Amino acid sequence: MSAPRRLALALLWLVALLILATLVAPRLQLSGDLRKFMPAPQTAAQKLLIDELGEGPGSRLLLVGLAGSDAETLAAQSQSLRERLSTLPSFKLVANGAALGPEAIPPNLRPYRYLLSSRLDTQTLDANYLRAELDARVQDLGSPAAALIEPLLAADPTLETLALAEAWQPANAPQRLHGVWFDKAGREALLAIETHAAGFDPKGQQAAVDSINAAFADISRGTTTRMSLTGPGAFSVEIGNRTAREASMIGTLDSLVFVLLLWVAYRSWKAPLLGGLPLASAGLVGLGAVALAFDGVHGITVAFGFTLIGVVQDYPIHLFSHQRAGVSPWASARALWPTLATGVASTCIAYLTFLVSGVDGLQQLAVFTVVGLATAALATRFLLPALIDPAPRDAADSVWLGRCWERLARWPRLRGGAVLAIALLAAAVAALAPGSFWQNDLGRLTPVPPAALARDAQLRNELGAPDVRYVLVVQQPDVESALRASERLLPSLQQLRADGAISGYDLAARYLPSAVTQQARQARLPDRPALRAALDTAMADGPFQSDAFDEFVADVERAKNAPALLPRDLAGTPLSASVDGMLLQRGGHVTALVALSGLKDPAAIARVASSHGAQLLDLKQASESLVAQYRQRVLWALALASVLLTAAVWFALRSPRRVLRVLAPMALSTLLILALLRAVGVELNLFHLVSLILAAGLGLDYALFFDHAGDDRAEQLRTLHAVIVCSLTTLLVFALLAASSIPVLRAIGSTVALGVVCNFVLALLIVRAPVGGASDVA
Amino acid sequence: MLASMTPCAAAADGADAVDAAWILKGIARPVPASTPFVEVRASKLLKAPLRLSGQYVRPDADTLVREVRAPYVETTTLRAGEATIARAGQAPRKFALSRVPELAGFQGNFASLLDGDRAGLERHYTLSAQGSRQRWTLMMVPKDAAQAARLQSIALYGRGSELRCIETRTVGNAPPQRTLLAGAATDAAGVEAAPALEALCHGDATR
DSSP, X not given: OOHHHHHHHHHHHHHHHHHHHHHHHHHOXXXXXXXXXXXXXXXXXXXXXXXXXXXXXXXXEEEEEEESSOHHHHHHHHHHHHHHHHTSTTEEEEEOSOOOOGGGSOGGGGGGHHHHOSGGGSOOOOHHHHHHHHHHHHHHHTXXXXXXXXXXXXXXXXXXXHXXXXXXXXXXXXXXXXXXXXXXXXXXXXXXXXXXXXXXXXXXXXXXXXXXXXXXXXXXXXXXXXXXXXXXXXXXXXXXXXHHHHHHHHHHHHHHHHHHHHHHHHTOTHHHHHHHHXXXXXXXXXXXXXXXXXXXXXXXXXXXXXXXXXXGGHHHHHHHHHOOTTSOHHHHHHHHHHHHHHHHHHHXXXXXXXXXXXXXXXXXXXXXXXXXXXXXXHHHHHTGGGTSOSSOOOGGGOHHHHHHHXXXXXXXXXXXXXXXXXXXXXXXXXXXXXXXXXXXXXXXXXXXOHHHHHHHHHHHHHHTOOOSSEEEEEEESSHHHHHXXXXXXXXXXXXXXXXXXXXXXXXXXXXSOOHHHHHHHHHHSOOHHHHHHHHXXXXXXSSBOTTTTHHHHHHHHHHHHSOOOOGGGGTTSHHHHHHHHHEEEETTEEEEXXXXXXXXXXXXXXXXXXXXXXXXXXXXXXXHHHHHHHHHHHHHHHHHHHHHHHHHHHHHHOOHHHHHHHHHHHHHHHHHHHHHHHHTTOOBOHHHHHHHHHHHHHHHHHHHHHHHHTTOHHHHHHHHHHHHHHHHHHHHHHHHHHTOSSHHHHHHHHHHHHHHHHHHHHHHHHTOOOSSSOOTTO | OXXXXXXXXXXXXXXXXXXXXXXXXXXXOOSSEEEEEEEEEOOTTBSSOXXXXXXXXXXXXXXXXXXXEESSOEEXXXXXXXXXXXXXXXXOEEEEGGGOTTTTXXXXXXXXXXXXXXXXXXXXXXXXXXXXXXXXXXXXXXXXXXXXXXXEEEEEEEETTEEEEEXXXXXXXXXXXXXXXXXXXXXXXXXOOHHHHHHHHHTOOOO
16 A cells, blocks of 8 residues: 555544544533442432532532722622622522612512511510510611611511511621621621532532623722632632643643654654554544443543553554564554453453442443453554555664663563562552551542632631531421421520530521421411500500501511411522522432531530431541542452453463463552552552553553563564553653642552553563573473 | 892802802811701601701711710711611611612711712712802712612702701602701701791701
8 A cells, every 4th residue: 555545544544533523522421420420329428418419518609709999899899799690590699798688588478577587486566565666666767777667667667577687697797898798807898609500510610600700800890809719619610720721731741742752763753643543543432432321421431531541552552663564564463463452352351340330430431441442452453554654664673772672681580489579578568658548538639729728718717608528417307397306406506606616507497497486476476456456555646657557467467377488488589599508308308407617516516416316417528438438349340350350361371370470560560559659658549549550451561562572582672662662652641740730640640650660670570581592481 | 147148149150159169168077077967857657757956976087977866865877888876775786878878878978078079979979059159059969870769869058168958859759858957957946847947958047
């Protein structure tokens, strides 16, 4: 085949990939929902975390501070920001301290103020009380508040509406200046914004953060106001973007490195293009398969998956290094195939174990990697030979490679005893190094800068925002019993606050009392004649018109006879956000949440809670236990995978000695990487684990190819050439990742880079046969 | 006084004509300052309008205090966008001025008035002056839409450098609320009839 024709075919392949990409892209719904990537929850806390909350009520909260202008401007901007954001569907609640006025209750529900307010629990609507209230109202009419109060008076001479609005303010709300929340110094206007999207939903949080930024840009135009935005969602967006930026920068550098290395190694600008095609095919076909087999592709599947299929970059390199004049590319591919196929098949068999893990995310990973690896291998075997230059320079003729090889030949060879000794030493270091072995806190992988954390703590403290880690829950079969149970908790919560164990709390029952409580209040309300009589006595000889409060009498009568207010009656009112968010109704049971702020003594709170049938959930602990459970599944899958992999290699090589020689470098490398990481104090996480799997896959290939090379000098040279190019590209790619500032990328990079070095050296020391000497098989 | 007014009226469009700048310059008072007031508030809930007397005190540039002495004792402090109402034997109550458009900026306005800060007033109101130096009216119409939805106008009445009455008209057909200040408040002692008080406010009554 002529060179232009080969190039045309390569471009055709590229075009086919682009078409595939356009087909796959719309089907690819990247989901950030961590729940899909986690094993099924078991404990109550895990269930709540996964099924109902995502994370705590605090995790949906974004905290906003506006500073840099005078207080009046900031207050006006706080108001405009609230008005702007409350109309958007992404936000459940936008609070800036502007009082929930009478407008919080729609007119048809206003009579319910007498059932919702606790003030009449200790006070009856008798003549004395009414007279005192009316005297105060006269003064109100003469005060600057007259305009505010006069419209309410006819129906509400005791100003129950205002008392209720006051009671609904957060318990330890910040001070109000110009009608909105400000910090203690009075320099920064504060807002608390609750999103509909869960804290772990990066797309939803991104949309929310974008809308806030856009609204702020609009309302602050022409002023010097600065906005700071903190909270779990804002952090996850910022860190996600930073990770994406850094990963894409490293990705670009990596591509350059890959292109340059292949170009130098094969003195052909086509090598990088051809070398990239199997990897690109693997990624696209793998994604396509996952998109077909599953509803949505998890973001972590893609991240882990692309890490794992990094090994396929090596396949074309082996073909390039073994191709030489006089041998058809097809023959080269055929000659390499048994070795390549052994590596691919055993790795695929190993990954198949993820299918039985019972975790959706891991199953996706299995499909992605198995399909990807198989695609790349088949492409290298059956498509690539048609495209490569049939008569390149033979790698075996390279002078420097020959010298390199001479030198390597003098390296000592590691025998069984030494291998075993190193393995034991590494295992001991890995097991005994101080510090904990596993890192369960996923948050530590994507750390928030300390300055941002401090800012968040400051805003959280100023706003009295709920704790992100702990939440109290009351589980009951229905709404009414959940509200009643919450009400029973109220005295203890007040006591805890008085004792300083918490600085505040919030729960649905604060806004909507149980039906029983409402009925008790109804029973205490006077009937129409009694109220009329009391009012007449109170108004006798007073300044008010005799019919001034007829609306009031009617409202109380309505309240006395109305059916109790239920959560569903609140639909569409500003109150429903507060009530629905704290009262989760799911499949046959109701969970009432009590958000806590300023937690000092979780143990004391847990004790008080359990004595009232409530439970203090530690969501951090729950998510960590889920991570641990997840890791356990991965480890079991890996144990099974290593057995299957050994069996597959055994089946291919059919000699216990060769099997041992091929498997020893990767097993020993794994132990060495573990020992090295542990020795420098690294706590291992899932990303290390996945990277170890990739490193083992690379090591298996190196060993298989060295084993395949046998004792023929030229063949050994070509294999050495291929493995040097493979390991150099991989090493450079992952060394760049290891230098990243982001722990996730660093974990992957350092593990794989170490793995490449260990596997390369150990494969040379253990597998390579001495040249021309008798085969070592004996 | 009547005698002195006649030539002024004759020369109204001459040197004696007033403009907002002249009025505001005249009524400016450095802090601390205070002035007696008489306020009349009507409400459809009340049999008769409420008549209050006391004094406005401006202890410092950021604060305005309204001390009611009769018929009851009450102190309202307007500061930083918030009103605090204190009554004997009760915990003080607070509310945001922004919730009452009629009051929003009231403290600021009053401060601007007493500082002679025309620019500050013109940010929120369109000003127009009428009359002579001996009997002038300064009309303030809100520019802000939220305020204009409820507040029609604030009219200031005065003589020379004396601000004598503030008349607030809300949107709708409620009667205007009048605050008589300084000399007018003193003159109002013993005056009960609404027309007489209105005349006092507008400076119609001459003694």
